[in-house]
Amino acid sequence: MQQSPVDGLDLVFYNVPHAEAPAELTFAIPSMKAYCGSEIVAHTLHNLYTLRGAKVRDTLKWVGYLDQALDHTQDTEIFFAQHHWPVWGNKNIQKFITVQRDSYKFIHDQTVRMINAGMNGAEIAEAIKFPETLDQELSIHGYYGTLKHNARAVYQYYMGWFDANPANLDSLPPTQVAKEYVELAGGENAMIKLAQKAYTQANYRWAAELLKHVLNYNPNNKQAKDLQIKTFSQLGYMAEASTWRNFYLTGAMELETGAPRKGVSTEMLLEMLEHTPIERFLESMAASLNADRAKDVDMVINLVFSDLNESYQISVKNSVMHFKAVPKAENVHTTLTLTKPFFLKMVTGQSGALDLMFSKETKIDGSRLDLRRFFSLIDKAPGTFPIVTRK
Structure with missing residues (x-):
């Protein structure tokens, strides 16, 4: 108090x-x-x-x-x-x-x-x-x-996620489960027929379950899509919770119009990002490291923020990125000196690789090739993946 x-x-x-x-x-x-x-x-x-x-x-x-x-x-x-x-x-x-x-x-x-x-x-x-x-x-x-x-x-x-039933300990992923269930039901048409019966009987939750497997097996099955759209819509209209209704109706919309064509832009978050500590951005970068591309990489770089008087050492090894706040080291592959505003332009996609390499707001000491390679290891989440169907 x-x-x-x-x-x-x-x-x-x-x-x-x-x-x-x-x-x-x-x-x-x-x-x-x-x-x-x-x-x-x-x-x-x-x-x-x-x-x-x-x-x-x-x-x-x-x-x-x-x-x-x-x-x-x-x-x-x-x-x-x-x-x-x-x-x-x-x-x-x-x-x-x-x-x-x-x-x-x-x-x-x-x-x-x-x-x-x-x-x-x-x-x-x-x-x-x-x-x-x-x-x-x-x-x-x-x-x-x-x-x-x-x-x-x-x-x-x-x-946690495990209910102690060993059948659920190492269960198959959705697309493989779908393949087995569809074959067990006698094919896509047979499973859709069962789903239609469930829908007619207002057993919408079971209809949605059956159609989930059909669409995970074949996301282009129009008959299954159309019936799942109707099923999700019914479940949405019946839901008391606005959150449940939104998920059902958004799922129906995805089946009707497809996954988002463009992800959410972080530019609208710029004001909030200005107050976000650098450590949070580096944590996000570490969680975006593409392990396959980084498997043979052994690299250390300095990241120096001239306007914040902060310096970080970033290392990549064993397909893992670590960072720590330390004074600028000498024995590194490269040192990138920049300001937080320019860093935010990079994070929000307003500045790219060419800007980084040639901008007057940045200074690179050491290998430009290694620096470019480091940033190539970081995946950018597109935010356009489907939810209702799996790839």
Whole structure:
């Protein structure tokens, strides 16, 4: 807790990290009897795991912060947050936060109970149901997060991807599984016929499963595409959660129009990137190293930022890139001196290899060929790959 004056108001800040977000604050304005719940409280069930992809969130830590919020709002009459509408009156605020707290605690505890009973993530997601006392509260309905995928999140947090069934220990990749299932069904047409029957019976989840295999086997099968578009659309229209609906309808759109032709440009993120530490960019570069192209490379280079007074040594060996912040070394293949703004132009694709080699904003001491070779090892993710079909 920290009290600080902001623009004439005394604010009390509470640190709530590593729950909804790695770094987050809630705060109170005692003179107005107001409390901001940031994003740990909302008029919806939040995500313990975000479907877009992220580390699973710590449910018990989140529950603990909500328990603290009940103490922080003992005299509060106005609740507001980063999303949705305010809550008025202390009694309503206390109930609102209590329902949120108990919902996440229920998901956590009941998921763990079922894990201990031998159930896996899919089985738990199918079985878990809120008690009526919670389910009747609209503020914890699954408009964003859902009970099902939050239960899977708790399972993943504690158990990971493996459910202990040895058949799932080294399972075949999707395209190979698809080939075996399609052949087992008697061919693509036979499997589509089964999917059509499931669709007609409104068994959309099973229809989607069957058609997934057909399209992984033959992504150009128009009949399977058309039926999967209808299936995803139905599942999307039925979904309470906007996140689920978006995934279903985006999947249908991909089948109809194809994968994106252009990835998301990082240029729009330039202002944020200006405040990002260099280490984060180097971590990203290391995770973009093409192992096959780097298999015979043994190289050390200096990367010097003249405007930041920072220097990094980058090494590539065993198809792995390491870096560390150290003074500029002498025994290296090459030294690249540049400014962070120019580096950001490179990262966002506004400057290329020719700019790097001949710009007045850069200085290269040593082998230009080695420097060019180093940057050729870094893959740029196109962001145009398909999701619904596999290559």
